[in-house]
Amino acid sequence: MPKPRVPDANSGLSDQAVSRAARVSRVSRADKPVRPDKRAAILDAALGLFSRFGLHGTSIDQVATRAEVTKGNLLYYFANKEELYVSVLRDLLDVWLAPLREFSVDQAPEQAIGDYIRRKLAMSRDRPDASRLFCLEMIQGAPLLGTILDGELRTLVEQKSDVIRAWVADGKLAPVDPHHLIFALWGTTQHYADFAVQVSALTGKTLKDVAFFAQTVENVQRIVLQGVAVR
Template sequence: MAGETVKTTGRRSRAVAAKKQAILAAGLALFSQYGIHGTSLDQVAEQAGVSKTNMLYYYPSKEALYVAVLKDILEIWLAPFKSFSADQEPLVAIGDYIRRKLEVSRDYPQASRLFCLEMLQGAPLLMAELSGDLKQLVDEKSAIIADWVASGKLAPVDPHHLVFMIWATTQHYADFATQIEAVTGKNLRDPQFFAETVASVQRMITEGIRVR
């Protein structure tokens, strides 16, 4: 009897997780295309394949769903930065971070565009996370870069500006994918173009901070 209860609870938990993931995915797709004001909860529920009442059980308002989607994006976006550590060789660590950020741009373009849209609007619904967890992580990783500079492992560079440059460069390939494809006829889903992009961005940034 106890075993059956555990199995039932496990199935229910997986079903709930799958339903919430479907709602988040639908929210991301619609919010990234139409923004929060141009998206209705009815549209999200229809695309997620759930009833509006059921969706509101998990996310009681459009704003609550929007924030949940943004927090999910932030986790994806910050995952490569969290792996950045002091015991790595500086240029290898930075080159790997660039590659992983470009993978995020390739694999989650809608997430990158929605995050960009929120920033352009002044991040009214995400400011607490930006000034809290994000700032703490950036301060922590910037301190690692500053130590590398102080120990002569990197050329003199402001850690924050280096991080901002990596973000701007790598996210450009998601946020301006239409422009890139119009100019080159290619996008990051093309394996050869992705490899060329990684190598080019790595070279331009790491050569600028290499000790001469």
């Protein structure tokens, strides 16, 4: 004889409803998936606060409030404030260094350097807080970014220094030390973010002014490219 069915907590539900309930239960027990939009909101909020108040002047609660998430949500993505701070710096370095990564021996140096200047000035215009945060970290001795500077950044700069040396060896650039050229590019383009108040006070304009931005790009390109042009 068939074994009688034992009633359970799902009795009275259709098989389809039971199956759906089981799936929901499994999902609720699984690890929550990372939501890029929420993580991005946290990073953006942290950047705005860290660039103004520094690591020690910013609290997790402040970041959570600005990002419109709970403190628990924030700590789900980042274990602590230091991890969040380093993540912000890593993200902005990835964006900043993208134009430098594109340097190659096959490029015309005038085109590569000119494009680099334009893109870096656009970053200074659009995300001055990122430049200011990096500057603040350097002034403090890079306590949390030191290993990245000595590792990933140094490796990239050495690789692109070899590209610049190849341009010089091929007679495409005047003899120039690659490190000093890269430092000059960084310092000149980021000046318009780090010292935006001074630039505005002296010129009455900012990079948000379309004409002033174009004028800045043209002048910085000319100054740098004439300095490294073959004579």
